[in-house]
Amino acid sequence: MDSGDRAARRLFFSAGLTCALAGLLVLGFMVVLGLPLIRSGMLWDILTGPWSPDHGQFGILAMAVGSVYIAGLSLIIAFPVSLGASLFIEVVRPRGAGRLLEWLVRLMTAIPTVIYGFVGIFLLVPLVRSFSGQGSGLCILTAALMLAVLICPTMILFFSRSIARVPRTWLDAVDAMGGTPYQKVRHIIFPAAWPGIVSGTVLAFGRAVGDTLIALMLGGNAVTLPESVLDSARTLTAHIALVIAADFDSLEFKTIFISGILLYVMTGLGILAARAAEKNL
Amino acid sequence: MIPSRVNGEACDRLMTLFCWGCALTLTLVLAAILGFLFFKGWHVLGPKLIFGEVRPLDALLFKKRVFSGLFPAALGTFCLICLAVGTALPLGLACGIYMAEYASNRVKSFFSLMVDILAAIPSIVVGLFGFSITVFLHHYFGGRILPCLGISGIALAFLVLPYIVKTTRIALEQIPLEIRMTGLSLGASPLQNLRHVLIPASLSDIMAGIVLAIGRCAEDTAVIMLTGVVATAGVPKSLFSPFEALPFFIYYTASEYSDPAELEAAYGAALILLAICTGLFIISFQIKRRYNSFN
Numbered sequence: 001m002d003s004g005d006r007a008a009r010r011l012f013f014s015a016g017l018t019c020a021l022a023g024l025l026v027l028g029f030m031v032v033l034g035l036p037l038i039r040s041g042m043l044w045d046i047l048t049g050p051w052s053p054d055h056g057q058f059g060i061l062a063m064a065v066g067s068v069y070i071a072g073l074s075l076i077i078a079f080p081v082s083l084g085a086s087l088f089i090e091v092v093r094p095r096g097a098g099r100l101l102e103w104l105v106r107l108m109t110a111i112p113t114v115i116y117g118f119v120g121i122f123l124l125v126p127l128v129r130s131f132s133g134q135g136s137g138l139c140i141l142t143a144a145l146m147l148a149v150l151i152c153p154t155m156i157l158f159f160s161r162s163i164a165r166v167p168r169t170w171l172d173a174v175d176a177m178g179g180t181p182y183q184k185v186r187h188i189i190f191p192a193a194w195p196g197i198v199s200g201t202v203l204a205f206g207r208a209v210g211d212t213l214i215a216l217m218l219g220g221n222a223v224t225l226p227e228s229v230l231d232s233a234r235t236l237t238a239h240i241a242l243v244i245a246a247d248f249d250s251l252e253f254k255t256i257f258i259s260g261i262l263l264y265v266m267t268g269l270g271i272l273a274a275r276a277a278e279k280n281l
Numbered sequence: 282m283i284p285s286r287v288n289g290e291a292c293d294r295l296m297t298l299f300c301w302g303c304a305l306t307l308t309l310v311l312a313a314i315l316g317f318l319f320f321k322g323w324h325v326l327g328p329k330l331i332f333g334e335v336r337p338l339d340a341l342l343f344k345k346r347v348f349s350g351l352f353p354a355a356l357g358t359f360c361l362i363c364l365a366v367g368t369a370l371p372l373g374l375a376c377g378i379y380m381a382e383y384a385s386n387r388v389k390s391f392f393s394l395m396v397d398i399l400a401a402i403p404s405i406v407v408g409l410f411g412f413s414i415t416v417f418l419h420h421y422f423g424g425r426i427l428p429c430l431g432i433s434g435i436a437l438a439f440l441v442l443p444y445i446v447k448t449t450r451i452a453l454e455q456i457p458l459e460i461r462m463t464g465l466s467l468g469a470s471p472l473q474n475l476r477h478v479l480i481p482a483s484l485s486d487i488m489a490g491i492v493l494a495i496g497r498c499a500e501d502t503a504v505i506m507l508t509g510v511v512a513t514a515g516v517p518k519s520l521f522s523p524f525e526a527l528p529f530f531i532y533y534t535a536s537e538y539s540d541p542a543e544l545e546a547a548y549g550a551a552l553i554l555l556a557i558c559t560g561l562f563i564i565s566f567q568i569k570r571r572y573n574s575f576n
Contacts, residue, residue, distance in 0.1 A: 002470060004470070004472060005470050005471055005472045008472045008475075009379075009383055011375065012375045012376070012378050012379035012382075012383055013379055013383065015371075015372050015375030015376045015379060016375070016376040016379035016380060016384065016392055018372060018376070019372060019373065019376040019392070019395070019396060019399070019442060019443075019446055020376075020391065020392045020395035020396065021395070022395075022399055022439055022442060023395050023396075023398045023399035023402065024395070025410075026399075026402055026406065026407065026410040026439065029410050029413040029414070029417075030406070030409060030410065030413065032413075033413050033416065080303070081303045081306055081307060082303075083303075084299050084300045084302065084303025084304070085300070085303045085304050085307055087296070087300045088300035088301065088303060088304040091300070092296075092297055092300045092301070097304070101304050101307070101308065104307070104308060104311060105307070106562075106566075107559060107562060108311060109562075110496055110558045110559050110561070110562035111314075111555065111558065111559070112499075112500030112501075112502075112528060112554055112555070112558055113500070113502070114500065114502045114528040114531050114532050114551075114554070115314075115318070115531070115551050115554065115555055116314070117532065117535070118531050118532075118535050118547070118551050119314045119317055119318060119551075121535050122317075122321075122535075123313070123314070123317050149310055149311075149314070152307060180289055180290070180292070180293040181293055181296065181297070182289065182292040182293040182295075182296045183289065185296065203401075206401055209403070210401070210402075210403025210404070210405070210406075211403070212403070212404065212405040212502070212503040212506075213502050213503065213532060217532065217535060217536070237403055237405045237503070240405050240406075240408075240409055240507070241405060241503065241506055241507070244409075244412065244506075244507050248416070256409065257409070257413075260405075260406045260409045263403050263405070263406050264402060264403075264406055267398075267401040267402060267403060268398050268401065270401060271394075271397050271398050271401045275394070275397070
């Protein structure tokens, strides 16, 4: 290996290290800026208390619950549809239609989230308002429905990839024994592809928790603990976007770094969980 | 055995029906979203939407300021893309090359975990990071640094970095062993092999990944919301000035519009952004399909 090769290797390594540390850098910045709050001993109040800046209360529990509520509901809506659609692409495979759907799903990944939010405001919100007959239509259900559309492609592509990885010979064996497609799915595909299905679901949940625009535009942004799907709620992401305009030195402002750390930890754990599931494949 | 057989057939039919139902639901939802946008927005599309009352050539040469068009926002988005991709590209390429060609298995799995975590960070948190950088710079440079185009570009670079790393790495790893070995067996050094054989061979996949990264920069709203985008700034003057961007215009107008004409402009902007993003997606898809020699 000559000196040019060695220099190039060193250069590539340092770039690699920079990329690897970039994620930690993001966390580091937030921890440093959130540190005054963590040190002040108010962390527990902030994580569990109510949000009422006028009374000196800066709890973000309602936002954390809002995030999980909206993301969870969108997952419940999107999961069956995604599973059905990925089985449609990989197992039912009607000629032409299967490929068309696959192409559409891929295309959906390119649609900006702000457009989902925009269409949501002018199309979905009035619909939800007239169906529910109460409130403004800006509520958990509206945000979750739109969010479900956003995370569907992630899940479908992940599911269909793990279904496609099931060895062809196993499926041929079922066919040879006279098994029906349903039996194939139940006894071969699900048992073999479940780790992929789990990790796809976890990643989609992370995407739903991490999305800002849809929850911000459609969720209504109330700061109280939500009780029903027709209640308005604020997510951690929307909270960051809304409080960023506050005075920098205020306690109110510092809570957004705690929100950021919380979001970081949630999505980071999601990645670890998805990887653990993949290892079982 | 006959009852169970009948049962099996029913299950089969039910499953097929369910899958068709899901596929149709999804297609209809997509059609409703796109159809709604087209129906509401297509008639505002035209030069007036982008350039307002100013002649396009005057606007493009910065002779006159565009007040009532999307031109400043479109230019802001364009600058953001150049800055973010320009920053992330060399770093991402080098990191991808290291992971695919040089790294030992342990280093590789550690790096890929870290890159996956970076990819999963919500974009608003990346925006918050960009904001924190501004706070630090503001502190150390005596208040001259405020949220601006440069900071947004750097923050967005963090957002697209993992995409570039991943596509570069996968593109290089896909190269078959015989191609990989030919150069080396002819006496090329690893670097020469990389430069003259491996990178040219995987260029189309890498390009496709870069085009997708451009789309990601064009659509992201959360990052720029925290790092310097504003509703009216005109054409960005320098790296240190606030700027406008298409996605932010859509978000802002949806909540703050004062008259129907403004809302119509937002529909137009949404259609343009949609066209840009799906257009980039299709370009990426075509590059991959047309020039890929390995699969």
